[in-house]
Amino acid sequence: MNQLKFLVLAAAFLLLALPGQAQKVDVIKLPELQKRLSRPTDTTYVVNFWATWCAPCVKELPHFDQLTTTYAKQKVKVLLVSMDYASQLDKKVKPFVQKRALKSEVVLLNETDPNTYLDKVDTKWTGALPFTIILNNAKHKRATFEQELSAEELQKQLQAFVK
Amino acid sequence: MKKLLPFLAACLVLALSSFIVLRPADAGYQVGDKAADFKLRNVDGKMVSLADNKAAKGYIVVFTCNTCPYAKAYEQRIINLNTKYAAQGYPVVAINPNDPAVAPGDSFADMQKRAKDKKYAFPYLQDETQQVARQYGATRTPHLYVLTRQGNDFVVSYIGAIDDNSEDAKLVKTKYLENAMTDIIAGKPASVNSTKAIGCTIKWKRA
Numbered sequence: 001m002n003q004l005k006f007l008v009l010a011a012a013f014l015l016l017a018l019p020g021q022a023q024k025v026d027v028i029k030l031p032e033l034q035k036r037l038s039r040p041t042d043t044t045y046v047v048n049f050w051a052t053w054c055a056p057c058v059k060e061l062p063h064f065d066q067l068t069t070t071y072a073k074q075k076v077k078v079l080l081v082s083m084d085y086a087s088q089l090d091k092k093v094k095p096f097v098q099k100r101a102l103k104s105e106v107v108l109l110n111e112t113d114p115n116t117y118l119d120k121v122d123t124k125w126t127g128a129l130p131f132t133i134i135l136n137n138a139k140h141k142r143a144t145f146e147q148e149l150s151a152e153e154l155q156k157q158l159q160a161f162v163k
Numbered sequence: 164m165k166k167l168l169p170f171l172a173a174c175l176v177l178a179l180s181s182f183i184v185l186r187p188a189d190a191g192y193q194v195g196d197k198a199a200d201f202k203l204r205n206v207d208g209k210m211v212s213l214a215d216n217k218a219a220k221g222y223i224v225v226f227t228c229n230t231c232p233y234a235k236a237y238e239q240r241i242i243n244l245n246t247k248y249a250a251q252g253y254p255v256v257a258i259n260p261n262d263p264a265v266a267p268g269d270s271f272a273d274m275q276k277r278a279k280d281k282k283y284a285f286p287y288l289q290d291e292t293q294q295v296a297r298q299y300g301a302t303r304t305p306h307l308y309v310l311t312r313q314g315n316d317f318v319v320s321y322i323g324a325i326d327d328n329s330e331d332a333k334l335v336k337t338k339y340l341e342n343a344m345t346d347i348i349a350g351k352p353a354s355v356n357s358t359k360a361i362g363c364t365i366k367w368k369r370a
Contacts, residue, residue: 053232056364083361085330113327115339115358127324128303128364146302147364 006162011072016024017077025093026107027086030117031069036079037121043075044137044161049109049121049131052092056148057130062101063130063151067158074162078104083129137161191300194356198310199226200319203258203288204271206278211256211286213317220252221311221320221347223340223354226290227300228261229277230268231363233279234304236329241305243355244325244340245285249349253309260296261304265366296365303362307340311347315334320347323358 021023022065037047048064050057060081066076080102084093089108095108111117118125124144125131133143134157141161179364192198202215213222213232225241227234261269271289278287283347290296299308321343326335 017317054363064269083360087330112330112334113337114329114361115324115327117358118361127361129361130364150180 006057014091019091022097024106025089025097027083027089027110028107030109030111030120033081033107033116034120037133037135038137040135040137041075042136042137043077044134044158045079046079046137046158047081047133049081049125049129049130052088052096053084060130060148060150061102063149063154065100065102065104066151071158071162076158076162078079080106081110082106084108134158134161191298192308192319192322194322194353195317196319198308198319199298200317201290201298203290205288205304206271206275206283208333210253213256214315216236216241216254217255218252219312219351221309222251223248223255223258223309223344224299225255226296226299226304226306226308226365227272227335228259228266228269228363228366230261230266231304233329233360237305237325240332241285241314242281247341247346249284249285252333253348254352257283257285257287258290258295259287259304260290260293261366262293265369270364279348293365293368298348301365303360303364305360306361309340309347309353321353321356329361338352345357 007054009140030084037045046064048057048061050061052058064078064080067076082093086108089124093108109117114127118127122131122133122144124146126146128146130148132145132154134141134144143160145157185340198213202210202212205211213219223244227237227241241255248254251322259269259274263270265275267273273288274289277283285299301308305325306320307323308319310317311320321340323339325340326332327337327339328335339355339358343356346353
């Protein structure tokens with residue numbers, strides 16, 4: 001059992017540690033996402049929930065992706081969680097990620113019933129997109145934004161975590 | 164003091180503007196709250212209020228729009244809800260809260276066209292000031308509120324989603340809204356009275 005736990009943790013760690021794997025999009029389920037959001041590390045995670053069909057999401061996405069470059073030398077990790085339907089992975093999501101040459105990790109959350117998973121991601125999330133969580137579990141800090149963020153706003157909010 | 168005053172004024176402006184931007188999502192109605200009536204322009208040009216329909220036992224108020232893919236995915240299901248529940252005294256009232264300056268496809272003319280093309284048999288109202296959406300606490304489209312009549316008042320009896328699968332109506336396992344309606348029509352409180360769904364942010368007017 002312990003061995004299994006170790007393997008799962010090691011796999012999760014490897015997935016998170018791989019840099020610049022932006023061109024592939026992993027399809028994940030809720031438990032995997034929850035695992036990632038609850039790791040007790042001093043890394044600040046910027047988790048942006050978006051979709052290719054969501055205009056404000058697409059507009060703010062470059063600000064998020066830019067953080068991966070800007071904060072390359074700091075313990076900041078950007079995770080872009082696509083809320084597109086899994087059926088749209090090859091048709092919409094992958095081409096979008098390619099075209100935008102996203103540098104941050106992109107995953108697709110493959111769940112159908114928001115009423116069961118939204119609260120498990122964050123109780124403050126009413127379900128509107130875009131939604132963003134900035135968190136640092138070692139520092140016990142977490143902030144959520146159910147709105148579009150400007151580059152300045154995002155920088156400002158992130159600064160409070162990395163200081 | 165002379166120097167302090169403009170500074171304080173600036174602080175106030177800053178505080179107010181940040182309040183507008185970071186409006187808390189949990190504001191608005193909870194189940195059990197009395198819903199305020201409104202007077203909004205329908206696609207036929209007439210003004211509509213909850214009080215107009217004396218026969219209504221309640222309403223299924225849907226904040227929705229022309230442009231959001233989720234609203235479109237649920238459009239036929241909203242039409243079906245009206246067919247099913249208007250006959251039982253709970254007609255649909257659709258409200259479009261989006262600012263057409265931000266979402267051009269949500270202009271009043273576009274709303275009229277949509278309602279005509281899809282033969283909406285229910286009002287499709289424009290929340291021009293976005294006051295109603297703010298008051299209700301709607302955050303996304305689609306976002307539903309079931310109201311039940313208590314005398315001349317309407318009380319919020321259910322808030323949230325239509326069902327558990329936006330992509331494919333045929334794969335739905337739980338019809339949250341219909342389950343709630345079954346309870347409500349039976350005169351009971353909905354056993355699940357609040358659910359969440361993914362949707363598009365309401366396109367608020369730019370401050």
